[in-house]
Amino acid sequence: MTVGQPFAPPEEIRTPSVSASGDGHAVVGPIELAETTTFIGEHESDGGNFVVEVYNEDASGGTPDEVVFNQIGEFSGEARADPAGIAWLEIEADGVWRLEIE
Structure with a gap:
């Protein structure tokens, strides 16, 4: 038996530039x-963490x-990464955050 995550439907996949924000x-x-x-x-915070992680859709x-x-x-701040492919971002934050993906 093989167990896996389903892939995102093509119509739901966004391409940069993508903006996201939250709390x-x-x-x-x-x-x-x-x-x-x-x-x-x-990230607006009084000392808590701000973590942004990329999970590639076809990785296990x-x-x-x-x-x-x-x-x-x-x-x-700004950072460059090389996560080519369909991906999901997980954001951990203790306050208000904003993210631009270009």
Whole structure:
């Protein structure tokens, strides 16, 4: 027996530029990411974590393929990552956050 996650329907897959925002934990996706993708993130916090992890849709296991941000406290910054393919982003935050994927 083989067990696996279903793939996202093609009509639901977004392509950059993608904007997302929230307050606390969230999952964003599916997004079709290029070989090199720029992530711009902001986090309003009094000392809590801001973590953005990329999970490639065709990967298996429970570990992220890329950790884009792992910051403590208030944060504003940019990072590049190479997570090519259809992916989901998991955001862990203790406050308001914003994310731009380009």
